[in-house]
Amino acid sequence: SYVLTQPPSVSVAPGETARITCGGDNIGTKGVHWYQQKPGQAPVLVIYSDHYRPSGIPERFSGSDSGNTATLTISRVEAGDEADYYCQVWDSRSDHDVFGPGTTVTVL
Amino acid sequence: EVQLVQSGAEVKKPGESLKISCKISGYNLMNYWIGWVRQMPGKGLEWMGLIYPNDFDTRYSLSFQGQVTISIDKSINTAYLQWNSLRSSDTAVYYCSRGGSSSPFDYWGQGTLVTVSS
Numbered sequence: 001s002y003v004l005t006q007p008p009s010v011s012v013a014p015g016e017t018a019r020i021t022c023g024g025d026n027i028g029t030k031g032v033h034w035y036q037q038k039p040g041q042a043p044v045l046v047i048y049s050d051h052y053r054p055s056g057i058p059e060r061f062s063g064s065d066s067g068n069t070a071t072l073t074i075s076r077v078e079a080g081d082e083a084d085y086y087c088q089v090w091d092s093r094s095d096h097d098v099f100g101p102g103t104t105v106t107v108l
Numbered sequence: 109e110v111q112l113v114q115s116g117a118e119v120k121k122p123g124e125s126l127k128i129s130c131k132i133s134g135y136n137l138m139n140y141w142i143g144w145v146r147q148m149p150g151k152g153l154e155w156m157g158l159i160y161p162n163d164f165d166t167r168y169s170l171s172f173q174g175q176v177t178i179s180i181d182k183s184i185n186t187a188y189l190q191w192n193s194l195r196s197s198d199t200a201v202y203y204c205s206r207g208g209s210s211s212p213f214d215y216w217g218q219g220t221l222v223t224v225s226s
Contacts, residue, residue: 001170033212035153042203042219043145043153048212086153090210095167097143097208102152 002091004100011106018074020103022087025068030089032070034063037102038083046085047072074105082107110134112204112217119223120194127190128220130204137180138162142187143208144178147219148200158208159187167209194224 005023012018022032032050035043045054047063050070060075074081087100115129130142144156157168159178166178177190187204202220205213 031210035213037153042216043205043213044216045212045214048214054214084152088153088155088213090208092210095209096169097155097158097213099145099153099155 001094001096002089002098004087004089004098006085006087006100006103008101009104009106011108012074012077013108014077014079016077018077018081018105020072020074020085020087020105022070022072022100023068024070024089027068027070027089028066030065030091032063032065033088034061034072035086035088036081036083037086043086077105077107079107081105110206110215112206112215114202114204114217114220117221117223119225121226122196122224123193124224125190125192126194126222127188128202128222130187130189130217132185132187132206135206137182137185140206141208141211142180143205143213144176144187144189145203145205145213146172146200147203153203155208156189156202160209161187194222196224196226198222199224 034047037043050065051063062073084102086102113131141158143158146154156172159166180187204217206215207213
Protein backbone atom coordinates (compact mmCIF):
# COMPACT_ATOMS: atom_id res chain seq x y z
CA SER A 1 0.00 0.00 0.00
CA TYR A 2 1.06 3.58 -0.59
CA VAL A 3 2.80 5.22 2.37
CA LEU A 4 3.10 8.92 3.19
CA THR A 5 5.65 10.33 5.59
CA GLN A 6 5.55 13.62 7.52
CA PRO A 7 7.77 15.10 10.22
CA PRO A 8 6.07 14.71 13.61
CA SER A 9 6.49 18.37 14.49
CA VAL A 10 7.49 21.76 13.18
CA SER A 11 8.11 24.80 15.34
CA VAL A 12 8.03 28.32 14.00
CA ALA A 13 8.07 31.85 15.39
CA PRO A 14 5.18 34.20 14.67
CA GLY A 15 5.64 36.01 11.39
CA GLU A 16 8.04 33.41 10.03
CA THR A 17 7.41 30.70 7.43
CA ALA A 18 6.49 27.11 8.26
CA ARG A 19 7.15 24.37 5.73
CA ILE A 20 5.58 20.97 6.23
CA THR A 21 6.72 18.16 4.00
CA CYS A 22 4.89 15.05 2.85
CA GLY A 23 6.97 12.29 1.33
CA GLY A 24 5.81 9.52 -0.95
CA ASP A 25 6.98 7.52 -3.93
CA ASN A 26 6.53 9.76 -7.00
CA ILE A 27 4.06 11.87 -5.06
CA GLY A 28 4.65 14.56 -7.68
CA THR A 29 2.44 12.54 -10.03
CA LYS A 30 -0.46 12.56 -7.58
CA GLY A 31 -2.85 15.24 -6.44
CA VAL A 32 -2.03 16.12 -2.84
CA HIS A 33 -4.56 17.56 -0.41
CA TRP A 34 -3.77 19.15 2.94
CA TYR A 35 -5.94 19.41 6.04
CA GLN A 36 -5.68 21.48 9.20
CA GLN A 37 -7.07 20.07 12.41
CA LYS A 38 -7.29 21.98 15.66
CA PRO A 39 -7.93 20.19 18.98
CA GLY A 40 -11.47 18.96 19.35
CA GLN A 41 -12.45 20.01 15.82
CA ALA A 42 -13.01 18.28 12.52
CA PRO A 43 -10.32 18.61 9.86
CA VAL A 44 -10.51 21.52 7.44
CA LEU A 45 -9.27 21.37 3.85
CA VAL A 46 -6.64 24.07 3.33
CA ILE A 47 -5.01 23.02 0.02
CA TYR A 48 -6.32 20.68 -2.66
CA SER A 49 -4.80 19.21 -5.80
CA ASP A 50 -1.29 20.28 -4.85
CA HIS A 51 -1.74 24.04 -4.72
CA TYR A 52 -5.34 25.24 -4.91
CA ARG A 53 -6.88 27.05 -1.94
CA PRO A 54 -10.55 26.52 -1.04
CA SER A 55 -12.66 29.60 -0.56
CA GLY A 56 -11.98 31.22 2.79
CA ILE A 57 -8.45 29.89 3.23
CA PRO A 58 -5.90 32.71 3.59
CA GLU A 59 -3.36 33.31 0.83
CA ARG A 60 -0.69 32.63 3.45
CA PHE A 61 -1.32 28.92 2.81
CA SER A 62 0.29 27.51 -0.32
CA GLY A 63 1.27 24.12 -1.64
CA SER A 64 3.73 22.53 -4.04
CA ASP A 65 4.41 19.00 -5.20
CA SER A 66 7.37 17.59 -7.11
CA GLY A 67 9.33 14.37 -7.25
CA ASN A 68 8.94 12.50 -3.98
CA THR A 69 7.95 15.45 -1.80
CA ALA A 70 4.93 17.69 -1.41
CA THR A 71 5.15 20.80 0.73
CA LEU A 72 2.61 22.90 2.56
CA THR A 73 3.92 26.39 3.23
CA ILE A 74 2.40 28.73 5.77
CA SER A 75 3.74 32.27 5.39
CA ARG A 76 3.62 34.92 8.10
CA VAL A 77 2.60 32.35 10.67
CA GLU A 78 0.05 33.40 13.27
CA ALA A 79 -0.81 31.89 16.65
CA GLY A 80 -4.07 30.64 15.17
CA ASP A 81 -2.17 28.43 12.72
CA GLU A 82 -1.12 26.15 15.56
CA ALA A 83 -2.68 22.79 14.65
CA ASP A 84 -2.07 19.34 13.24
CA TYR A 85 -1.64 19.18 9.48
CA TYR A 86 -2.26 16.09 7.37
CA CYS A 87 -1.46 15.40 3.75
CA GLN A 88 -3.64 13.02 1.76
CA VAL A 89 -3.57 11.42 -1.68
CA TRP A 90 -5.56 8.91 -3.67
CA ASP A 91 -3.53 5.86 -4.63
CA SER A 92 -4.78 4.72 -8.03
CA ARG A 93 -3.11 1.32 -7.76
CA SER A 94 -5.09 0.30 -4.70
CA ASP A 95 -8.02 2.66 -5.36
CA HIS A 96 -7.65 3.81 -1.77
CA ASP A 97 -7.24 7.18 -0.14
CA VAL A 98 -4.24 7.56 2.16
CA PHE A 99 -3.49 10.06 4.92
CA GLY A 100 -0.07 11.00 6.14
CA PRO A 101 0.68 10.56 9.86
CA GLY A 102 0.31 14.28 10.55
CA THR A 103 2.58 17.14 11.62
CA THR A 104 2.00 19.25 14.70
CA VAL A 105 2.80 22.90 14.07
CA THR A 106 3.77 24.82 17.18
CA VAL A 107 3.97 28.60 17.12
CA LEU A 108 6.68 29.70 19.54
CA GLU B 109 -24.96 25.32 2.28
CA VAL B 110 -23.32 21.90 2.34
CA GLN B 111 -23.75 20.20 5.70
CA LEU B 112 -22.88 16.78 7.10
CA VAL B 113 -24.43 16.28 10.51
CA GLN B 114 -23.48 13.18 12.43
CA SER B 115 -25.30 11.32 15.16
CA GLY B 116 -24.36 11.78 18.78
CA ALA B 117 -21.78 10.13 21.00
CA GLU B 118 -22.21 6.47 21.85
CA VAL B 119 -21.06 4.33 24.77
CA LYS B 120 -21.15 0.62 24.09
CA LYS B 121 -19.88 -2.64 25.54
CA PRO B 122 -17.56 -5.03 23.69
CA GLY B 123 -19.51 -7.37 21.44
CA GLU B 124 -22.41 -4.97 20.95
CA SER B 125 -23.51 -3.69 17.55
CA LEU B 126 -23.69 -0.06 16.48
CA LYS B 127 -24.76 2.04 13.52
CA ILE B 128 -23.83 5.72 13.38
CA SER B 129 -25.21 8.14 10.85
CA CYS B 130 -24.26 11.14 8.73
CA LYS B 131 -27.11 13.31 7.46
CA ILE B 132 -26.15 15.10 4.25
CA SER B 133 -27.70 18.25 2.80
CA GLY B 134 -26.98 21.19 0.54
CA TYR B 135 -25.85 19.46 -2.67
CA ASN B 136 -26.74 16.66 -5.07
CA LEU B 137 -25.85 13.51 -3.17
CA MET B 138 -25.30 11.51 -6.36
CA ASN B 139 -22.30 13.48 -7.55
CA TYR B 140 -19.79 12.87 -4.75
CA TRP B 141 -18.29 10.01 -2.80
CA ILE B 142 -18.86 9.92 0.96
CA GLY B 143 -15.97 8.73 3.09
CA TRP B 144 -15.47 7.66 6.68
CA VAL B 145 -12.34 8.48 8.66
CA ARG B 146 -11.29 7.18 12.07
CA GLN B 147 -9.28 9.09 14.63
CA MET B 148 -8.24 7.12 17.68
CA PRO B 149 -7.49 9.06 20.87
CA GLY B 150 -4.41 11.21 20.38
CA LYS B 151 -3.72 9.72 16.95
CA GLY B 152 -3.92 10.70 13.30
CA LEU B 153 -6.56 10.35 10.61
CA GLU B 154 -7.18 6.91 9.10
CA TRP B 155 -9.15 6.39 5.91
CA MET B 156 -11.72 3.65 6.43
CA GLY B 157 -13.63 3.56 3.17
CA LEU B 158 -16.00 5.24 0.73
CA ILE B 159 -19.39 4.86 -0.82
CA TYR B 160 -20.65 6.37 -4.08
CA PRO B 161 -24.35 7.07 -3.66
CA ASN B 162 -25.13 6.94 -7.37
CA ASP B 163 -24.42 3.23 -7.71
CA PHE B 164 -23.60 2.13 -4.13
CA ASP B 165 -20.02 1.34 -5.17
CA THR B 166 -18.17 0.80 -1.88
CA ARG B 167 -14.46 0.58 -1.12
CA TYR B 168 -12.79 -0.35 2.15
CA SER B 169 -9.32 0.04 3.54
CA LEU B 170 -7.74 -3.36 4.06
CA SER B 171 -7.53 -2.47 7.76
CA PHE B 172 -11.31 -2.14 8.00
CA GLN B 173 -12.53 -4.63 5.39
CA GLY B 174 -14.82 -7.09 7.13
CA GLN B 175 -14.82 -5.07 10.35
CA VAL B 176 -17.33 -2.38 9.39
CA THR B 177 -20.08 -1.81 6.84
CA ILE B 178 -20.59 1.46 4.98
CA SER B 179 -24.04 2.09 3.55
CA ILE B 180 -26.34 4.86 2.41
CA ASP B 181 -30.06 5.53 2.30
CA LYS B 182 -30.53 7.89 -0.62
CA SER B 183 -34.19 8.46 0.22
CA ILE B 184 -33.19 10.33 3.38
CA ASN B 185 -29.72 11.52 2.31
CA THR B 186 -28.02 9.65 5.13
CA ALA B 187 -24.82 7.60 5.18
CA TYR B 188 -24.05 5.01 7.81
CA LEU B 189 -21.12 3.25 9.41
CA GLN B 190 -21.97 0.00 11.14
CA TRP B 191 -20.31 -2.55 13.40
CA ASN B 192 -21.69 -6.01 14.22
CA SER B 193 -19.42 -6.66 17.18
CA LEU B 194 -17.51 -3.78 18.74
CA ARG B 195 -14.11 -4.08 20.37
CA SER B 196 -12.45 -1.76 22.85
CA SER B 197 -9.99 -0.86 20.07
CA ASP B 198 -12.90 0.69 18.14
CA THR B 199 -12.93 3.55 20.65
CA ALA B 200 -12.37 6.62 18.50
CA VAL B 201 -13.94 9.64 16.84
CA TYR B 202 -15.43 8.80 13.45
CA TYR B 203 -15.87 11.45 10.77
CA CYS B 204 -17.89 11.35 7.60
CA SER B 205 -16.75 13.57 4.77
CA ARG B 206 -17.69 14.46 1.22
CA GLY B 207 -15.03 13.44 -1.26
CA GLY B 208 -12.38 10.83 -1.77
CA SER B 209 -11.26 8.74 -4.72
CA SER B 210 -9.14 11.52 -6.25
CA SER B 211 -11.38 14.31 -4.95
CA PRO B 212 -10.46 16.15 -1.76
CA PHE B 213 -12.48 15.70 1.41
CA ASP B 214 -13.91 19.19 1.27
CA TYR B 215 -16.75 19.04 3.80
CA TRP B 216 -16.70 17.13 7.07
CA GLY B 217 -19.17 16.10 9.72
CA GLN B 218 -18.55 17.19 13.28
CA GLY B 219 -17.46 13.69 14.31
CA THR B 220 -19.06 10.97 16.41
CA LEU B 221 -17.24 9.75 19.52
CA VAL B 222 -17.65 6.02 20.02
CA THR B 223 -16.51 4.63 23.36
CA VAL B 224 -16.35 0.87 23.81
CA SER B 225 -15.77 -0.23 27.36
CA SER B 226 -16.90 -3.01 29.64
